[in-house]
Amino acid sequence: MSSNIVAMRKIVQQLRLEAGINRVKVSQAAADLQQFCLQNAQQDPLLTGMSSSNNPFRPQKVCSFL
């Protein structure tokens, strides 16, 4: 049996699988993405920025009592 036909059968089988999935409306998908972003915005340090006292990568000037 030609390997081209075997390959083509697999392609058709895969397309059948992909054609059969349920799809959600873009309005719903977009709303959910937006909601996730906005709900988590305050917990996103790269988005909100951070003070140097909260930034583990920023060395703190240490004050010591002599």
Place this chain on the structure above:
Amino acid sequence: MGEMEQLRKEADALKDQITAARKAVQDTTLEEAAAGVAVVGRVQMKTRKTLRGHLAKIYAMHWATDSKLCVSASQDGKLIVWDSITTNKVNAIPLKSSWVMTCAYAPSGNLVACGGLDNMCSIYNLKGKDGNVKVMRELAAHTGYLSCCRFISDTEIITSSGDCTCILWDIETGTQKTSFAGHQGDCMSLAVSPDFSYFISGACDFTAKLWDIRDGNCRQTFAGHESDINAIGFFPNGQAVITGSDDATCKLYDLRADQELITYQDSSIMCGVTSLAPSLSGRLILAGYDDFNVNIWDSLKAERVGALAGHDNRVSCIGVSADGMACCTGSWDSFLKIWN
């Protein structure tokens, strides 16, 4: 009509069916839906640390889940595990093959992996009894270069290869559990879903594919890019996929709507995307380009809101730490930089 002819007709009909089904749910666009959201203000990040030590191009980096340690791979033939806060090298692991293209940190922190032109994925145990880091397994079966690898656990890892397939391995036995075939071009990158049940792959056939890890099936295929996809990542809620391509654009595909929702592009950007990572909320997408820069995109508005300039050569890899506090870039200039 011969069977081949029949199959071709059926394939075309199915492709038309998929296109129609996608259009049928396209009641709006992300652009329209997000019209009421203000663009993020200008994002400015500074280099907080520079990790120096590699002697040649850095090809890959991956954060450990503790958001402190990270591993990098360079064609100087070394894997280095760094403490990103102190900039100390925790481990410097010499590799058998210096042609390394990818590296990964296991979620447990116990193992790291790498691979490249040797077509193998080598697993290293960082927590060996005598303190020495040794090769624990060499996973060999791919017939092409290893482009990417990601751990599911200490016992399972997924690899992508220039042989157009991805493989799920059993690390303990060193054998293949599942092979994921379907791409028509080199697989360049992969990412695992936050719940570890799916992974996505980007390839030189210009498509991204979503795979079910357990049953080995490709669930969805996303087209639209006009050149190789070099970088891929999940949106943090696991419901969308972000890709970066040689066509100079990044795209966001929604898994549930089964289609592209938006493209991140600018007429002034004409070079390929090498790497990408979303911020913790997904609102920012950081993408590394061939022109030595990283561009920061507002994911909902598709506007460029910042850039990271500081490397003297191509940015080859980028990663945002698990706690979202920092972004790490790795470059062909041999340095890694930590930004926030």
